[in-house]
Amino acid sequence: MIRFEQVSKVYPDGTTAVDDLSFEVAEGELVTLVGPSGCGKTTTMMMVNRLIQPSSGRILMDGEDIAGADPVELRRRIGYVIQQVGLFPHRTILDNTATVPLLTGWKKDRARARAAELLDLVGLDPKVYGPRYPAQLSGGQRQRVGVARALAADPPVLLMDEPFGAVDPVARERLQDEFLTLQSTVRKTVLLVTHDIEEAVRMGDRIAVYGQGRIEQFDSPAAVLGAPATPYVAQFVGADRGLKRLSVTTVEQDDLEDPPRVRLDEQVAPAAARLRTEGARWAVVLDEDGALHGWVAADDLALAGPTGTVGDLARRMDAWIPVGAPLKHAFSEMLQWDAGWVAVLDGARLVGVLTPGKLHEALRRSVDADQQGVQRDQVEFDSVADA
Numbered sequence: 001m002i003r004f005e006q007v008s009k010v011y012p013d014g015t016t017a018v019d020d021l022s023f024e025v026a027e028g029e030l031v032t033l034v035g036p037s038g039c040g041k042t043t044t045m046m047m048v049n050r051l052i053q054p055s056s057g058r059i060l061m062d063g064e065d066i067a068g069a070d071p072v073e074l075r076r077r078i079g080y081v082i083q084q085v086g087l088f089p090h091r092t093i094l095d096n097t098a099t100v101p102l103l104t105g106w107k108k109d110r111a112r113a114r115a116a117e118l119l120d121l122v123g124l125d126p127k128v129y130g131p132r133y134p135a136q137l138s139g140g141q142r143q144r145v146g147v148a149r150a151l152a153a154d155p156p157v158l159l160m161d162e163p164f165g166a167v168d169p170v171a172r173e174r175l176q177d178e179f180l181t182l183q184s185t186v187r188k189t190v191l192l193v194t195h196d197i198e199e200a201v202r203m204g205d206r207i208a209v210y211g212q213g214r215i216e217q218f219d220s221p222a223a224v225l226g227a228p229a230t231p232y233v234a235q236f237v238g239a240d241r242g243l244k245r246l247s248v249t250t251v252e253q254d255d256l257e258d259p260p261r262v263r264l265d266e267q268v269a270p271a272a273a274r275l276r277t278e279g280a281r282w283a284v285v286l287d288e289d290g291a292l293h294g295w296v297a298a299d300d301l302a303l304a305g306p307t308g309t310v311g312d313l314a315r316r317m318d319a320w321i322p323v324g325a326p327l328k329h330a331f332s333e334m335l336q337w338d339a340g341w342v343a344v345l346d347g348a349r350l351v352g353v354l355t356p357g358k359l360h361e362a363l364r365r366s367v368d369a370d371q372q373g374v375q376r377d378q379v380e381f382d383s384v385a386d387a
């Protein structure tokens with residue numbers, strides 16, 4: 001979709017901002033450009049909408065060299081989101097959002113209807129926020145308007161330069177999540193510039209890690225964290241990259257344990273006997289519909305009288321993750337509920353359980369796999385879901 005071929009940019013004062021850059025962004029892919037200040041990220045991005053001309057090399061969009069495109073026409077195909085959102089202060093939020101459709105000749109009513117739709121999409125009620133002026137919004141809300149405005153003309157490509165930079169860390173994480181949800185439906189081809197490796201890892205399908213004017217590594221977040229290509233990248237992603245891996249490593253079927261399952265309405269005696277035979281210390285308890293209820297200890301079953309049901313002894317279990325969730329999610333559930341394991345569910349159905357020992361093994365395995373150049377982290381959970 002977007003292809004850089006040996007692109008360099010030397011500014012008139014002799015500064016080489018970008019040096020012999022070649023990479024490709026696939027259609028619908030979100031690539032983050034990350035690196036320290038002044039490494040050439042913004043220059044790279046602004047060459048795509050021709051706000052900056054390359055000194056050499058070519059940039060292709062859909063196979064067409066953009067050097068030959070009409071810049072105005074080109075920019076209509078490219079949404080642009082910047083940190084200082086750049087809203088017109090004397091225009092309402094609705095009219096700010098409708099700017100591009102109006103410029104491209106839409107009738108006012110149609111452009112405003114589209115703008116209202118977009119505000120809704122980014123979580124701002126158009127009835128409440130549409131009539132306001134930019135100064136009457138919080139920083140995070142203004143950034144949402146920036147995203148809505150960039151999407152208004154439905155361009156296939158989005159350029160985002162530190163789009164969530166001007167808000168506090170909590171609002172920032174929320175905006176990132178919201179944008180990812182949005183992106184899963186609109187599937188734009190996105191280049192996102194950030195100097196924050198956490199953001200790059202969270203947001204990117206792939207990450208380009210910049211050194212001075214050059215890409216040091218272009219890879220999946222898991223690979224960048226698991227197998228940094230150079231000492232520079234290792235240093236940039238940080239000593240706690242093991243922790244960051246928790247966010248990008250998903251749980252696989254091999255990671256799960258399958259303890260015995262008993263039902264809430266099952267009689268105690270046969271349930272106790274079954275656990276004894278299997279040598280299990282506890283069992284997962286399912287309700288009448290087969291959904292997770294909790295767990296029961298083998299000792300409690302063994303000590304209970306001959307009458308009664310498992311339901312009398314079962315304890316609730318609230319720690320669970322959906323199949324395919326990252327290890328970080330599992331870890332956080334364990335901490336939140338002070339639980340020794342988490343249930344892994346496919347809808348309401350129990351697929352298995354994840355224990356701290358298995359979580360550690362999963363992390364270890366993904367590091368080893370990356371070091372062998374094998375990307376197992378991203379393996380989908382289909383096999384588990386089908387099991």
Ligand SMILES: Nc1ncnc2c1ncn2[C@@H]1O[C@H](COP(=O)(O)OP(=O)(O)OP(=O)(O)O)[C@@H](O)[C@H]1O
Nearest residue numbers: 011013015017036037038039040041042043044195
């Ligand atoms: N118009 C210009 N003339 C000369 N040098 C420039 C110009 N614009 C940028 N540079 C230089 O080019 C290099 C790359 O700048 P660029 O803005 O692309 O970096 P960046 O990675 O986006 O940095 P930041 O994260 O600080 O925005 C820097 O050394 C910068 O000083």
